[in-house]
Amino acid sequence: MFVVHVDNLGAVDAVAPRGSATFSTDVSAPDYDANMCSMRATILHADLDAFYASVEQRDHPELRGRPIAVGGGVILAASYEARATGVRTAMNIRQARQLCPGLLTVTPRIDAYSEASRQVFSIFNDTTPLVEPLSVDEAFLEVGGLSRLVGSPATVARLLRERVASEVGLAISIGVARTKFLAKVASGVCKPDGLLVVEPDAELEFLHPLEVGKLWGVGKVTAAKLADKGITTVGEVAALGEGPLVSLLGKGAGHHLSALANNLDPRPVVTGKRRSSVGSQRALGRQVRSLDDYDGVLLELVDRVCRRLREGDRVGRTVVLRFRFGDFTRDTRSTTLDQPSASTALFLDAARHLLLARGDELVERQLTLLGLTIANLSPATAVQQALPFDGRSSPQLDTAIDVLRDRFGAKAIGRATLLGSAPGPLVPILPDRGPEE
Numbered sequence: 001m002f003v004v005h006v007d008n009l010g011a012v013d014a015v016a017p018r019g020s021a022t023f024s025t026d027v028s029a030p031d032y033d034a035n036m037c038s039m040r041a042t043i044l045h046a047d048l049d050a051f052y053a054s055v056e057q058r059d060h061p062e063l064r065g066r067p068i069a070v071g072g073g074v075i076l077a078a079s080y081e082a083r084a085t086g087v088r089t090a091m092n093i094r095q096a097r098q099l100c101p102g103l104l105t106v107t108p109r110i111d112a113y114s115e116a117s118r119q120v121f122s123i124f125n126d127t128t129p130l131v132e133p134l135s136v137d138e139a140f141l142e143v144g145g146l147s148r149l150v151g152s153p154a155t156v157a158r159l160l161r162e163r164v165a166s167e168v169g170l171a172i173s174i175g176v177a178r179t180k181f182l183a184k185v186a187s188g189v190c191k192p193d194g195l196l197v198v199e200p201d202a203e204l205e206f207l208h209p210l211e212v213g214k215l216w217g218v219g220k221v222t223a224a225k226l227a228d229k230g231i232t233t234v235g236e237v238a239a240l241g242e243g244p245l246v247s248l249l250g251k252g253a254g255h256h257l258s259a260l261a262n263n264l265d266p267r268p269v270v271t272g273k274r275r276s277s278v279g280s281q282r283a284l285g286r287q288v289r290s291l292d293d294y295d296g297v298l299l300e301l302v303d304r305v306c307r308r309l310r311e312g313d314r315v316g317r318t319v320v321l322r323f324r325f326g327d328f329t330r331d332t333r334s335t336t337l338d339q340p341s342a343s344t345a346l347f348l349d350a351a352r353h354l355l356l357a358r359g360d361e362l363v364e365r366q367l368t369l370l371g372l373t374i375a376n377l378s379p380a381t382a383v384q385q386a387l388p389f390d391g392r393s394s395p396q397l398d399t400a401i402d403v404l405r406d407r408f409g410a411k412a413i414g415r416a417t418l419l420g421s422a423p424g425p426l427v428p429i430l431p432d433r434g435p436e437e
């Protein structure tokens with residue numbers, strides 16, 4: 001019998017036995033069975049390691065084993081060699097070079113990352129029909145039904161890792177547990193290139209020694225509040241109890257942390273759920289920009305997001321602009337249309353309105369990221385099409401541009417205002433191809 005089972009860098013099926021004394025005591029855990037979605041560890045959290053950086057090292061052998069950062073002004077991803085020196089995602093390149101003088105920077109190749117993501121997700125979907133995507137490089141997979149067909153969840157995870165390595169050429173770490181939360185924690189703990197199975201009778205033994213930052217929703221502020229009370233581990237959070245946590249952190253956060261620290265996470269793996277929003281964002285780096293520059297970025301984002309709405313046969317009503325400033329603070333502004341639409345012109349008007357309303361402030365504080373999300377989505381078939389009152393919001397124009405881009409590529413046609421501007425990297429996004437709600 002084993003507590004956790006680690007497969008790291010070739011040490012396949014290595015087993016980490018623990019003392020049976022500590023091991024037999026965790027039946028004293030709270031009676032959470034009624035809340036659990038499964039009594040066995042059948043949920044996989046699979047997460048590619050340093051995704052963009054790994055794709056670059058895969059395709060450029062001279063970059064392997066070296067500290068690299070993918071990005072322009074701002075780092076989108078850093079290799080493990082770079083992370084070892086303290087380089088992190090979202091850091092600006094100058095700051096990163098101070099930490100890591102030998103840092104090599106690589107221009108992002110979004111198409112290559114999208115292709116790798118597509119290949120990995122097709123292996124996920126080939127493994128089990130129960131796949132819940134979290135982002136372009138990670139997903140939950142429920143594999144409890146595969147025991148006769150393929151084998152135990154640990155075996156399924158091992159085969160999945162082998163396939164991703166041999167077919168896509170990338171390392172993927174997998175955590176296996178009875179709850180989503182724990183599976184995600186486990187994959188984080190076993191990175192890079194690891195497999196970690198947390199058996200049901202060893203969950204709290206695994207969880208409680210970890211630092212509080214491993215709990216979902218614990219950022220720097222919450223961690224500091226807890227540290228003030230001498231609490232640094234998940235076990236100490238659990239021992240504190242829900243009452244004191246609520247008085248320290250507020251009702252929502254206190255309840256949430258208390259549940260996670262006791263491994264109460266009843267959420268099942270959910271598949272085929274259509275997203276409730278579609279968005280895109282652009283990192284802007286640190287160079288000084290004008291309102292016109294921001295407007296250019298906004299045009300591109302609206303173009304891209306509206307096109308994705310139309311591809312998915314969906315319409316939306318609410319447009320949300322997301323701002324990140326040079327001092328790392330963030331803010332959002334949103335507005336809602338009178339009726340749902342997928343028209344580029346309508347959303348552009350609405351988004352511009354939001355941008356201009358804060359124009360002076362944005363220029364003064366300097367944006368490092370601009371994001372646009374269209375939410376409040378519904379199927380396009382449910383909409384009564386509005387007439388183009390202003391004479392320029394033509395669905396035919398949008399359709400004609402979509403057709404051109406489908407045939408000749410996204411750059412085949414563009415806005416005259418954006419001619420000559422060098423776009424920064426766009427972040428790849430998951431395809432929205434689920435069934436209708």
Ligand SMILES: [Mg+2]
Pocket residue numbers: 047048049050051137138
């Ligand atoms: Mg990842």
